Amino acid sequence: MKVLAAGGGTGGHLYPALAILEELSKHVKLKVVYFCTPRGIENKIVPAEHPEYKLVKLDVQGLERPIFKPTNVKRVLKILRTKSIIASETDGSNCCLVTGGYVSYPLGLVCGKKRIPLYIQEQNVVPGLANRSLSRYAKKIFVGFEEAIINFPRSVRNRIVVTGNPIRVSNVNRGVFGEGYVLVFGGSRGSDLINTVMEKIYREEKNLKFVHGTGDPVWTKRLSIFDNVLALDYIYDMPSAWRGAIAVVCRAGALTISELLHYGVPAVLIPWEGAAEGHQVRNAEFVAKIGRGVIVRESEATPRRVLEAIEVAIGLGKLPEKETNPADTIAKIILEECL
Ligand SMILES: CC(=O)N[C@H]1[C@@H](OP(=O)(O)OP(=O)(O)OC[C@H]2O[C@@H](n3ccc(=O)[nH]c3=O)[C@H](O)[C@@H]2O)O[C@H](CO)[C@@H](O)[C@@H]1O
Structure with a gap:
């Protein structure tokens, strides 16, 4: 089976695509062409974890917000100019999978026009621009949250399937991090705010153990002086990191919250307030409402407040890892429709 795929820029778009592709490859011999930009996270992760995928780099940039800016005219033209490169890769493909980020747009457009079955996976309650614009060409749109449905055009809603977000469960390497620690990370690109507040906590708190993804070598060096960190x-191996954690301090990107719920890890959520349409705050509120996390807003994120929240989160207790994975449902639908 040949799949054309795109989704990246950030881990939040990349990992759901990998989760689905990895699930598909459990059932069929898979040939993947993965489209990316020279700057996206996928550029580093895909060749390292899946050297068997063909990586095609498209030199495009995302649109600036607000959308109606003169610089965006040039960027849109550049995105559209990639169409011939994409078209040269489409021969013999069974389907196309996009999970968001701006490379998804020209790929989805070319495939939509060539009537190659297009599958979209949207992680957020508020869909990104690429996924929303492509939805009219889609055979199916898999969404992480039911609340996302009303944010797609009415005409495509009958093709939406609520599955939950696909979770990566492979790369299992238990024991690398040990067990019984508080996991700390700030989304796929790190967070200075989380690093700064945690450094202050590490100076005082010596009873807890921490595993901390900093997103930056300078921060890694700074935080490595603490024996318990x-x-x-x-x-790289998030499934193992989740499995050994007793609580997590993190942002509230869609994948982060889907993963913490999948692995049953109680959370201290410090939502990134700058996220489009405030969607991280909404994600965090959802987790707090179901009793699986404590929200600390950026403006209140003092070391004392965050440490108190960590204690509350640990008290919520860990739940068993979920046995079902939306990646499985999505892969089955794609296989049924495309083979
Ligand atoms: C700044 C930005 O654009 N944020 C968006 C981006 O966030 P971001 O890319 O941070 O996405 P998420 O929080 O959704 O997911 C992060 C992903 O990276 C993984 N991870 C993280 C750190 C690490 O060291 N190793 C690792 O593998 C996590 O396990 C997770 O799979 O995409 C999300 C999903 O579309 C959105 O909801 C976020 O608002």
Whole structure:
């Protein structure tokens, strides 16, 4: 089976695509062409974890917000100019999978026009621009949250399937981080705010153990002086990191919250207030409402407040890992429709 795929820029778009592709490859011999930009996170992760995928780089940039800016005219033209490169890769493909980020747009557009079955996976309650614009060409739109439905055009809603977000469960390497620690990370690109407040906590708190993905080598060096902290630039094996954690301090990107719910890890959520349409705050509120996390707003994120919240989160207790994974449902639907 040949799949054309795109989704990246950030981990929040990349990992759901990998979760679905990895699930598909359990059932069929899979040939993947993965489209990316020279700057996106996928550029580093895809060749390292899936050297068998063909990586096609498209030199495009995302649109600036607000959308109606003169610089965006040039960027849109550049995105559209990639169409011939994409078209040269489409021969023999069974379907196309996009999970958001701006490379998804030209790929989805070319495939939509060529009537190659297009599948969209949207992680957030408020869909991104690429996924929303492509939805009219989609055969199916898999959404992480039911609340996302009303944010798609009425005409495509009958093709939406609420599955939950696909979770990566492979790369399992238990024991690398040990067990019984508080996991700390600030989304796929790290967070200075979380790093700063945690450094102050580490100076005082010596009873808890921490595994901290900093997003930045300078921060890793700074935080490595604490005996009870394992600081890493980036955590490649998140399934193991989740499995050993007793609580997490994190942002509230859609994938982060889907993963913490999947792995049953109680959370201290410090939502990034700058996220489009405030969607991280809404994600965090959802987790707090179902009793699986404590929200600390950025303006209130003092070391004392965050440490108190960590204690409350640990008290919520860990739940068993969920047995079902939306990646499985999505892969089955794609296989049924495309083979
Ligand atoms: C700044 C920004 O654009 N944020 C958006 C981005 O966030 P971001 O890319 O941070 O996405 P998420 O929080 O949704 O997911 C982060 C992903 O990276 C992984 N991870 C993280 C750190 C690490 O060291 N190793 C690692 O593997 C996590 O396990 C998770 O799978 O995409 C999300 C999903 O579309 C949105 O909801 C966020 O608002």
